[in-house]
Amino acid sequence: MASAQTQVEMERRLMNELPHALPELLANDLKTSFNEVDYIGSGSFGAVRRCYHDRLGEVAVKCTELTGTPEDMICSWNSFKTEAHVLARINHPNIVEVCAVTTWNSNVGLILEYVGGKTLANLIKDKQIQFSRSTGLQLIHQLSAAINYLHTLDSQKKFTHGDIKASNILITPQFVLKLADFGAANVRAATGCQSSSLTLDISTVHTLLYSAPEILNGEGYNEHARDVYSFAVVTYEIVTERLASDDFLGMNSLALIGAIKDEQRPDAERFDANDPMKSIVVSCWSQNPSNRPKIKNVEEEVRGIIKDEFGDETETNETATFEIPEPSQASNRVGLDQFFALSK
Template sequence: MTMRQQNLPIEALEWIDERCAQFERDWQTGSAPDLQSVLPDDLPTPQREALLAELILLDVDYRRRRGQSPAEQEYLERFPGDGQAVRDAFNISGKPQAAFVPPAIERLGKLFPGLQILELIGAGGMGAVYKARQQGLDRLVALKVLPDEFGNDAKFALRFTREARTLAKLNHPNIVSVYEFGSVDGTFYFLMEYVEGSTLRAAVQSRQLGPEQALAVVPHLCDALQYAHDQGVIHRDIKPENILLGLGGSVKVADFGLARIIGNESASEPLTATHQIMGTPRYMAPEQLEATHSVDHRADIYSLGVVIYEMLTGELPIGRFAAPSAKVKIDVRLDEVVLRTLEKEPQRRYQRASQIKSDVQSITSTAQGGDAPTEIQSPHGAASPSAGDAVNSSGQAMLEQQELAGRLVLTRRQLMQRVATSLRPLFAGQLVQLVFGVGLIALGAYGWTRNTEVPHRLLCGIIVHVYGVAMVIAAAAVCIRIKQIDYSQSPEQISQGLGRVRSLRLFFGPLLGFAWWLLWIPVAVAIGFDEVVVYPNSLVPSLAIGVIGLVGSLGLYWRALRPGNPAAGRWRTKFAGGSLAAAVQTLREIQQAGIR
């Protein structure tokens, strides 16, 4: 039985944790502790294997830091009776590579009876997150469950217990709080603070962050990182997906230390659990990509620089990239700040996240002649304090802007969602029209293909067929126009999209709608009621009434929309439909509120 298949009690894991911590302290004091002296002889086999595997991981790590190259064979010779523990420490057995499938809500409900699981929020390689209600305290929480493949991994359980305790102690307004952690029936979980809002990734992708909002988010991130670094915790996976924007304007960093807990045990190189390649490559510091053993808090500084660059420019700093001010109108002094965070050599970067915050706030609260100033507006539209204003006024304005940034992004998202929701009835109606048009095409084809030798039936079938095609084209055109509206664009561009939808409605509306004054006649013939419809005593009055109705309707329509008619705008709104009118009204409110 391998160590991964063992299931040690928590007391044994805690005991192992204490021994490993002492082993690390001995290394850190300068002495090289002997593995045999730390490993008791009277331990039960499962516990001995778990302790030995973890001690070997630590021993290999610290020896490599001293320039040595410990090999697996060396440990096999030193511990001939513990070959499985040695091989497990060097990650020979590996883990299953099957894709992670989030557990069903019903299963989680049974595992966590104290929680009401509401919905799956998101899932990825590091697990799945669910929105839940903690019934005892009547509060919303986020439940993060890790992949089941860790359930029978004693080494992972040890690392999880050790690291999760540290994460649970992080208490900062810009860090997602961890309320509880543990394992239930082999499922490892975190019970965390629930943040109502969106991720920074969604805001960046939808291009909702202007330079002022992006720079207002930065101090929050710096505060979170500085606090964690002061506690000895490195995030290792700073990226927009792990940054949450709350509805109240809060900015919170999630998944602190999770990359260290989960690690990359399927790596081909025998890296330790502490120094494996962890994180997302596009945001990782060069030393992380190179899998060196000098990864420290400055790796988070580099990842923060990538995030800042992406927030400002919408692009990633890959290869030979331009300075931010070459892509967006910002103070050129910010280039030095961003580029310094992106230095390849850790010693040339900022050494503390608080230094980034200080420089950004200093630049954004003052204006320098000759530079392109970063204009940060207060919530009331006033410009940021000038260099001559009091320092307290500058700081207060910056705090207000920080709080405003998240609210603007999320408020805009919610309002644009209202615009999209207003168009749903129109879209659904067009789908119904499309289906109806297909039916008319089939009816018309049935009418003319079976009666090619009967002139009036042939003609009526063709008319119905062509009308059905027109209905399908009109419905498809409107649906396409609706789907082409990009709600991440400016309100003016969205308004143009709505205008194109309205133009189609006003063009096809009379063409298709008023034609029914006469079209019912060929439809009836195509169905087979021609003996009644074409009878002279009924056909002549029907045609007369139809022509009068069609001409009268078109006349009234033209009078309502003719140039110079003061009521033309109101009539256009009515003819375009209430759904489109609601969308236009909502967008107008957004523009009046000054939300871009």
């Protein structure tokens, strides 16, 4: 752990490097509560909380505490700053929008649009919903469009996601897909940070299932091809309405790594025999990354399938049956800085 003086000095230096492309809001103006409806999720970076702002309304704040050694703090800061810089440049209806940043004590927060919905993983796991063919294809097209936007955003085509999986995909009750969580994915290329909290966690079977074999082999890899592989697994889950992990029950991490290296994939025979999505998925999860199609071509193919099956219909009119939790009582909310102080 860094000494108190070293940590204070490091915090001061890092806080002076806030992304200038985004406005900074006071943490005390972002209100949250101890009610479970204001807890969205957590990860190695920290926690995501539902907050309320007088001007922005409901937002989601991804909170990261800068602690540990100076190296740990720098890696956490680089992850936060990289995600902020990346999202500040992005404007796409199927990618979570960043609004601002905030700081308090030794914490930084990325303020994102609040997506009133649930993760694709939870919807499938809890059997909360059945996708019609039309809705499923629309979701797949939205995902491919979001990835294609990322891959072609920069003239040098360096943008990628790198961690596409069902738990990083949000679905609204109106069946709008939102791709989220850009932190760890971009930090390696941008900063060279190799903190274990920012790289692939090979201890979780569910994350492994979305990981291209060249990554598990420790080889050099094409970031875009990596995203295409992950897209294939998510597409399989949408079409079959089952998590890919259900096809590998009983396998531990090492066994699963071996299976993926040996070209085992989720059971593509679960597709209808004449479903054109089957060949797309199989090509996208090819063992050899050079054999995977560009996501631009995939998006065009999916759009063509939708037109063939449903004409010029471009949006689903269906609405999901799951409900979004009501906001917490305003009287129970405190500023984000005060919330974390009270939580210790």
